[in-house]
Amino acid sequence: MPSLRYIWLGFSFFLGLLWVFIGQNWIFLNLFAGLLGGDGLDLNSYLQSGSSPSFTVLWISCIIALLLWLIVTSRARPRNGAEVRRMRPLWWTAATVLVLLGCLYQLFFTVFIWQLQGQSPVEGSAINYFPVPPTGWLVLILFVVIDVALLFWLPTVLGSPRSYRLVVPGAVKLFGGR
Structure with missing residues (x-):
């Protein structure tokens, strides 16, 4: 991989850090507060105890998937284009699993963790989950997809060695063919 890569x-790693730990919460608080805030939902409390931990775990998952992708592709020595193309389903599987994990992390940190602990995250309420409305769930799922794109797709476009960069969707448009 050239030094510019x-x-x-x-x-892209630094951009992902800023996005997950600073930018996302700012966007949730200032642009999507009306969509995320449900009945009796303290958005600041939800971001601290529900959404942020979920996106942090997704960030860790994306870093692990990225490192695995880079290790596998840097050690491989393809003999022809067919061997390179065989990696395409692996890349798509990794991206799909990351999106599904991101959705499960949201569900876990918004609902399940509170039910397992048997406590209410909403002060003065008997409910044992964060009451995120359906529009809030759509926003969260959209941000899961954005996070996977920013934290997995972009670094694999930029960091995939040799011919394997052609496996990543959009890499040919960005960097051209061989």
Whole structure:
């Protein structure tokens, strides 16, 4: 991988850090507060105890998937294009699993963790989950997809070695063919 690719890969990692730990919460508080806030839902409390931990675990999952992808593709020595193309389902499987995991993380940190602990995250309420409305769930799922794109797709576009960069969707349009 050329040194410029390392720089872009580092930049995308830094951008992902800023996005997950600062930008997303700002957007939720300032642009989507009306869609995320449900009946009796303290949005700040939800972001601290529900959404942020979920997106943090998704960030860790994306980093692990990215590292695995980079290790597998940097060690492989394809002999022809068919061997390279065989990696395409693996990439799509990883991306799909990350999106599904992101949705499960949201569900776990919004609902299940509170039911397992037997306590209410909403002060003065008997409900044992964060009451996120359906529109809020759609926003969260949209952000899961955005996170996977920013934290897995973009770094694999920038960091995939040799011919394997052609496996990642959109890489040919960004960097051209061989």
